Amino acid sequence: MTPAFSLARTVFGRLTLTLEDGTVHEGVTPVRAFPLSAPDDYIALVSFAGRELVAIEQLSELPSAMRMLIIEELAPREFMPRIASIDKVSTFATPSIWQVSTDRGPCELVLKAEEDIRRLDRTRLLISDSHGLHFLIEDYTALDQRSKRVLERFL
Numbered sequence: 504m505t506p507a508f509s510l511a512r513t514v515f516g517r518l519t520l521t522l523e524d525g526t527v528h529e530g531v532t533p534v535r536a537f538p539l540s541a542p543d544d545y546i547a548l549v550s551f552a553g554r555e556l557v558a559i560e561q562l563s564e565l566p567s568a569m570r571m572l573i574i575e576e577l578a579p580r581e582f583m584p585r586i587a588s589i590d591k592v593s594t595f596a597t598p599s600i601w602q603v604s605t606d607r608g609p610c611e612l613v614l615k616a617e618e619d620i621r622r623l624d625r626t627r628l629l630i631s632d633s634h635g636l637h638f639l640i641e642d643y644t645a646l647d648q649r650s651k652r653v654l655e656r657f658l
Contacts, residue, residue, distance in 0.1 A: 506565060508548075508557055510572050516635070518576050520548055520556055528556055532580075533573045546573065579635045584610060586630070586640045589650040595657075598633070605638065612638065617657050628654070 612632035
C-alpha cells in the first residue's frame with residue numbers, strides 16, 4: 504500500500520512532508536504515541552507548531568526508505584539526558600557553547616538559537632542542540648542559582 508504522503512530530508516537535515524494535495528511541511532517531527540508498549544504503532548508526524556499532520560498506524564506499512572527516515576528522526580528524541588546544572592556558557596548570544604552536567608555525565612552542547620529552548624510546562628524545559636539531541640530540565644526552579652541565571656538570559 505502506497506502512503507498518501509512522501510517524506511524527504513532537506514539539505515539542512517530537516518524532515519519535509521509532502522501531502523497528497525501538494526502541501527509541503529518542512530521541519531516535521533515523528534512522535535510515538537506508545538513509545539514503550541507499541542514503538543512501531545501509531546506514530547504521528549507533527550508540524551513545527553505541534554499539529555498532527557499524518558497518523559501512521561504501523562511503521563512496517565511504509566516503504567523502507569520512508570521508514571528509515573522516521574527511525575533516524577526518532578533516534579535522537581529517544582536519547583534524552585537530563586540536565587542537572589549549567590556549568591559554563593561561552594557567550595550569552597547565540598550560537599553559544601554550553602558545558603552542562605547531566606544524569607549521564609558532563610556534556611558540551613551548542614545552542615544555535617534561543618528558540619531551541621522550549622517550555623514543556625511551567626517548570627520543564629527541552630533544549631535542542633545543534634546536532635538535534637534533546638536535553639531535558641525536569642524542574643528549572645530546582646537548579647542552582649547560577650544555572651537559573653543562565654537560563655533567564657535565554658528564556
